[in-house]
Amino acid sequence: MTDYVEILDTQIEPDAPLTAVLAGQWRDNPIAIAEGSPGAPKVASRALQGFLLPTIQFTTTPAGYTNLGNFSEFLIYGLLPGAVGEMRIRFTNNNGSTWGAAQALFDLGFGPFFIRLNIVTGQVRNVPRLLTGVGEITSVALPSGTTNGFQLLTTSGAASQACAIVTGGR
Amino acid sequence: MRGLAIDAITGEVVYDERPIPTAEETLAAERATMICSPAQMRIVLHRIGRLSDVQTIADSDPEASIIWEYATKFVRNSPLINAMAGPNGFTDAEIDDLFREAMGLDF
Numbered sequence: 001m002t003d004y005v006e007i008l009d010t011q012i013e014p015d016a017p018l019t020a021v022l023a024g025q026w027r028d029n030p031i032a033i034a035e036g037s038p039g040a041p042k043v044a045s046r047a048l049q050g051f052l053l054p055t056i057q058f059t060t061t062p063a064g065y066t067n068l069g070n071f072s073e074f075l076i077y078g079l080l081p082g083a084v085g086e087m088r089i090r091f092t093n094n095n096g097s098t099w100g101a102a103q104a105l106f107d108l109g110f111g112p113f114f115i116r117l118n119i120v121t122g123q124v125r126n127v128p129r130l131l132t133g134v135g136e137i138t139s140v141a142l143p144s145g146t147t148n149g150f151q152l153l154t155t156s157g158a159a160s161q162a163c164a165i166v167t168g169g170r
Numbered sequence: 171m172r173g174l175a176i177d178a179i180t181g182e183v184v185y186d187e188r189p190i191p192t193a194e195e196t197l198a199a200e201r202a203t204m205i206c207s208p209a210q211m212r213i214v215l216h217r218i219g220r221l222s223d224v225q226t227i228a229d230s231d232p233e234a235s236i237i238w239e240y241a242t243k244f245v246r247n248s249p250l251i252n253a254m255a256g257p258n259g260f261t262d263a264e265i266d267d268l269f270r271e272a273m274g275l276d277f
Contacts, residue, residue, distance in 0.1 A: 054176050061188045062173035071178070081203055096175040096184055151173060158202045166178070 004032035004040035053164040056152070064151030066096040071166045072120040076152070078162030082110050085155030086131070091119070091142055092149040102153055103140050106131050113162075119147040120170065201266065204246030210272035211244050220260075227259055244272075 005025050010016065032040045056063040080087070088102040105115070106129040116125040122142045130136050152162055175184040191199070215221040228238035228250070237250045244251060246269050254260050260268070 053178055054181055056174060056176065058173070061171060063188070064173070064175055065178045066175045066184050067177045067179045096172065099172065149175060151175065153173070158199045 001035050001037050002028050002031040004029055004037045006039075051166050053166065055161055055163045057159045057161050058152045058154065059157070059159050060153060060155060062090065062099070062102070062151035062153040064149060065164065066092065066149035068119060068150070069146050069148040070170055071168065072118055072170050073166070073168030074117045074119070075114065075165040075167050076117055076162055077112065077114045077165075078152075078160060079112050080110060080154070080160045081158045084157035084160060087113070087160075088153050088155065089117075089140060090151050090153070091140075091147050092151075093143040093145040093147055096149050099149075099151065100141075100143050104131055104134070105137050105140075116167075117150070118168075119150060197266075201246045204266070204269040204273065206244050206269055206272040206275075208238075208241060208244060209277070210275045211268065213275060214268050214272045223259070224254060227254055244269075 005028070007022065007025050007029070011019075011022050011025075029040070033043065036042070053065055056065075058064070086104045086107045088104050090099045090102040092099050105124065106113075106127045111128065113128045114126055115128075117123075117140075119142065122139045124138055124140055127137050152160075154160055171189075172185060172187045174186050174188055176182070177184050212221060215224055225238070228234045231253070234250055234253055241250070246265070251265060254265055255262055
């Protein structure tokens with residue numbers, strides 16, 4: 001692992017010499033950051049292209065994620081084990097202290113699902129089924145302020161599983 | 171109920187307020203997933219020497235006989251399977267075990 005060595009102000013002040021040591025730090029410090037070396041600055045989550053969130057299980061009791069204030073887009077994929085009534089989603093703008101009303105996305109029996117969700121615009125894509133009596137859901141209502149969490153739930157049935165990939169920052 | 175929430179940055183469980191299922195609820199949830207093919211069920215019954223018993227139960231009702239012969243799947247929570255229970259048939263626990271073994275068969 002490459003060492004991270006802080007570049008001092010004295011090394012870069014006017015008329016400071018360009019030394020081999022300084023050049024080495026220019027070369028090696030970005031590598032050390034990418035490797036997560038001890039002492040190196042951490043990459044802010046908003047700078048990441050995307051990463052995988054832990055798998056959740058949900059039923060009529062919701063399950064989901066908070067601290068999403070740095071992110072905008074998600075790919076949510078999962079599996080419904082059987083007839084689960086409606087698949088629903090709800091949001092928070094205070095990291096889970098309170099949650100808004102659950103909103104129906106689709107009704108579906110057994111099968112996988114892949115949904116694209118944007119918690120800045122409320123746009124929803126690729127719901128696998130039409131919601132009975134309503135049609136394809138392409139948007140959901142978001143709370144005021146910054147949406148920083150969402151939960152999934154169903155209206156009946158055995159436990160479903162889902163996993164979310166962050167695909168966009170704010 | 172707030173349910174479950176995971177902090178997306180740290181991965182920590184922020185809270186878990188999901189109710190702990192009772193044994194009955196757990197069994198009911200498992201039974202909701204018990205589905206097997208007719209071949210799987212017949213092989214399990216044959217291996218325990220009870221295939222003819224089930225055939226007799228099915229033959230006692232015309233619709234049950236049709237389902238037993240032509241169904242493409244057997245579901246735990248169905249009238250046909252529930253008819254297997256009773257004094258001359260199987261206990262609920264035995265039916266559960268039949269499905270668990272049948273669902274594990276692969277050919």
